[in-house]
Amino acid sequence: MDARSIIAKLRREEVPSSEELYWFAQGLADGSVSDAQAGAFAMAVCMGGLGSKGRADLTIAMRDSGDVLSWDVDGPVIDKHSTGGVGDCVSLLLAPALAECGAYVPMISGRGLGHTGGTLDKLEAIPGVSTQIGQDRLQQVLRDTGAAIVGATGQIAPADRRLYAVRDVTATVESLDLITASILSKKLAVSPDALVLDVKAGSGAFMKTVEAARDLAKALTETANAAGCRTSAVITDMSQPLAPALGNALEVAEVMKVLTSGNISPxxxxxxxxxxxxLVDAGLCDTLEEGRTRIAKIIRDGKAAERFGRMMAAVGGPVQFVDNWARFLPEANVIQEVSAPCGGYIAAFDGEALGLTVVSLGGGRQVESDIIDPAVGISGLLRLGCRVAKGEPIAVVHAAREDVARRAEAGILASVTISDTPVEVPDLVHERITA
Structure with missing residues (x-):
């Protein structure tokens, strides 16, 4: 086999065999496939597609380009993936809650991408926390605490890391086949017994419409199930930030408020x-309603908070973090309110613009080498449908300097629409796509 013949096959709109895709993925991982060949492959897939079987074959090949983990635990191994949004810190609540239910949750997470925040960046706002640990340490943390949220090692799906970098500079990021293979090659390398995909739709998501999110959700679930992992998807709303805070330490603070107060929130x-x-897909509950109730109760009664504290201590965080979280999290130098320019109802958010405002504050990366300021961001953001009077606060900016805070204030005001009339607030859950 050789890269040219595989690319030529794709150019003729023929789908390569599973063996050919496996060979190509190995070539991406070991460098025997050149950048030019990787780019041509990505463009050919983007233009012609692979179909359901080819998509699954590429996903499995990319998964198998590196280590595929196995676990010696006494319960089901389960995982969750979000396609990205703003104010989305669900993993920090869900992982410890699932562990309390008897599952094991080795969650391989990522850093901020574009306007969306990264779970690893949020956790690293907690002093001492290290999200880059070796596989032996990961195994131990999982056995001890039931859940671990960490970054991928260089041995997890190396073909994806190589192909993703090429896609970024060849205008092929949008390919449904390549998106699917990229997401799932890393998730399936963790060998979960069950996986749920939180596919976001709305202004703060990569998929702006429910229709686009549905296409992605179907591709992901079909491919993951074809690869042998029981997988379901939930299409959720991202027309407004999920939490009232955007930014790393500020989102951790929101999580801790929820975990320690017992209050219900989005x-x-x-x-x-x-x-x-x-829980249903893993055989730990009989019905969806039973599973929902169980997770909510564990979060409300403080058991998830205690488990989260153990998780953080296991990766270097403060032992007493849950009891004193406000003391440990960093604070910005400048904290100022953003006032409503007129009265009315919060009618719409430009979620992507809000996320980019946080990036401009230093809470995200514009280039890979940027160093994140964990303290900056936005808090106190009102939700859709809230009534506000002129001059009342609609958000609070946390910045390193006053000039940066002023620019962020302008960005927030440009991202929020205030209407004279009430608006219909969309449901948080649009639909479920089951295996």
Whole structure:
């Protein structure tokens, strides 16, 4: 086999065999496939597609380009993946809640991408936390605490890391086949017994419409199930930030408020929905309603908070973090309110613009080498449908300097629409796509 013949096959709109895709993925991983060949492959897939079987074959080949983990635990191994949004810190609630239900949750997560925040960046706002640990340490943390949220090692799906970098500079990021293979090659390398996919739709998501999110959700679930992992998807709303805070330490603070107060919030509602689906698929609950109720109760009664504290201590965080979280999290130098320019109802958010405002504050990366300021961001953001009077606060900016705060204030005001009349607030859960 050789790369040219595989690319030529794709150019003729023929789908390569599973053996050919396996060979190509190995070539991406070991460098025997050149950047030019990788780019041509990505463009050919983007233009012609692979179909359901080819998509599954590529996903499995990319998964098998590196280590595929196995676990010695006494319960089901389950996982969750979000396609990305703003104010989305669900993993920090859901992982410990699932562990309390008897599951094991080795969650391989990522860093901020574009306007969306990264779970690893959020956790690293907690002093001492290290999200890059070796596989032996990961095994031990999982056995001890039931859940671990960590970054991928260089040995997990190396073909994806190579192909993703090429896609980014060849205008092929949008390919449904390549998106699916990229997401699932890493998730399936963790060998979960069940997986739930939180596919976001709305202004703060990569998929702006429910229709586009549905196409992605179907591709992901079909492919993951074809690869042997029981997988369901939930299409959830991202027309507004999920939490009232955007930014790493600020989102951790929101999580801790929920975990330690027992209050119900959109974060709990989404966690219960995703967790309920997972518990049913993993055989830990009989019905979705039973699973939802169980997850919500564990979050409300403080058991998830205690488990989260153990998880953080196991990866270097403060032992007493849950009891004193406000003392440990960093604070920005400048904290100022953003006032409503007129009265009315919060009618719409440009979620992507809000996320980019946080990036401009230093809470995300514009280039890979940027160093994140964990303290900056936006808090106190009102939700859709809220009534506000002129001059009342609609958000609070947390910045390193006053000039940066002023620019962020302008960005927030440009991202929020205030209407004279009430608006219909969309449901948090649009639909479920089951195996």
């Amino acid at each position: 974060l709990v509602e989404i966690s219960a929905e995703l967790g309920g689906v997972l």
